[in-house]
Amino acid sequence: MYGALWRVLPGPVWVRILLVLILLVAVVFVLFTWVFPWVDGIINPIEVTVDT
Amino acid sequence: MSAEQPPRHASRGSDRAARPRRVSVVGVLGELLLTAGALILLFLGWQLWWNDAIMAGQQSAAASDLGAEWLEEGKAARGDAPAPDPATYGDPVVGPATYGDGEAFAVMYVPRFGEDSQRRVAEGTGLNVLNSTELGIGHYPGTQMPGQVGNFAIASHRSAYGGGMHEIEQLQLGDAIYIQTADGWYTYRFRDFEYVTPSTVDVLAPVPHHPDLQPTDRVVTLTSCNPLYSTAERIIAYGVLESWQPSTAGPPAEIADVVATWGS
Numbered sequence: 001m002y003g004a005l006w007r008v009l010p011g012p013v014w015v016r017i018l019l020v021l022i023l024l025v026a027v028v029f030v031l032f033t034w035v036f037p038w039v040d041g042i043i044n045p046i047e048v049t050v051d052t
Numbered sequence: 053m054s055a056e057q058p059p060r061h062a063s064r065g066s067d068r069a070a071r072p073r074r075v076s077v078v079g080v081l082g083e084l085l086l087t088a089g090a091l092i093l094l095f096l097g098w099q100l101w102w103n104d105a106i107m108a109g110q111q112s113a114a115a116s117d118l119g120a121e122w123l124e125e126g127k128a129a130r131g132d133a134p135a136p137d138p139a140t141y142g143d144p145v146v147g148p149a150t151y152g153d154g155e156a157f158a159v160m161y162v163p164r165f166g167e168d169s170q171r172r173v174a175e176g177t178g179l180n181v182l183n184s185t186e187l188g189i190g191h192y193p194g195t196q197m198p199g200q201v202g203n204f205a206i207a208s209h210r211s212a213y214g215g216g217m218h219e220i221e222q223l224q225l226g227d228a229i230y231i232q233t234a235d236g237w238y239t240y241r242f243r244d245f246e247y248v249t250p251s252t253v254d255v256l257a258p259v260p261h262h263p264d265l266q267p268t269d270r271v272v273t274l275t276s277c278n279p280l281y282s283t284a285e286r287i288i289a290y291g292v293l294e295s296w297q298p299s300t301a302g303p304p305a306e307i308a309d310v311v312a313t314w315g316s
Contacts, residue, residue, distance in 0.1 A: 002083055037103075040099060048207050049177045051251065
């Protein structure tokens with residue numbers, strides 16, 4: 001899976017490492033901005049009130 | 053195994069070029085599981101630190117805006133008149149008995165919780181208040197209001213979502229809990245902690261734990277989750293009203309410097 005990604009990326013090793021890092025930052029950005037807030041709205045596990 | 057595999061003694065370069073790519077099911081499954089693990093850790097990091105810090109900043113900015121607004125109103129109401137004599141403050145003014153759900157009617161500031169720990173207090177303890185980017189502290193509907201005889205009971209997160217009561221366990225006897233409303237400033241003093249099960253609603257009674265008693269004290273009750281990062285129990289912090297001053301008198305002297313920076 002990730003091996004295939006590595007082979008698809010062009011250029012010498014340092015270019016590939018750079019590309020992987022850029023991809024990683026992009027993925028984290030999408031997760032932090034859209035995916036995690038959406039997931040959070042679904043699970044909401046934290047309770048702080050007293051209630052019966 | 054394929055019969056076409058090159059001999060083992062071939063050079064590494066030609067070996068790599070010639071070998072057919074085989075995708076193993078176990079290999080992909082392993083990578084998926086590793087990815088899932090990394091995603092869950094990343095989500096926890098987002099929830100407990102990243103999003104927590106962002107929401108804390110938004111909530112404290114919203115609270116200082118509202119506080120500064122009331123401060124200005126107080127100044128305007130006083131005009132050029134001299135500061136009122138503390139002897140004329142009288143009994144604490146109590147605002148309306150209830151507000152609309154999610155309506156902000158107070159600002160809480162606890163110096164022990166650190167700089168920028170001020171938060172808006174809104175009616176209701178739903179997620180629309182507790183997980184809001186501008187509110188953060190919820191007032192239990194049906195409990196008393198700031199300055200009123202009885203129990204002003206509020207709740208907030210201890211971890212994540214801005215953590216309005218993140219430092220609650222740091223409170224020490226006599227620590228100030230300032231509540232600002234459009235009417236003025238209520239100074240409560242922290243008295244003691246209690247650790248209860250989540251169903252112990254008696255802590256919200258006008259006299260905590262004694263729902264049948266007639267209240268004579270003005271109490272504030274802070275509730276949050278306990279232990280930190282858990283929802284198994286609730287940590288309760290009680291305080292008693294020490295003093296009150298109308299908004300025309302400005303903020304309490306001890307926090308005047310901090311409050312002066314709000315809204316700027």
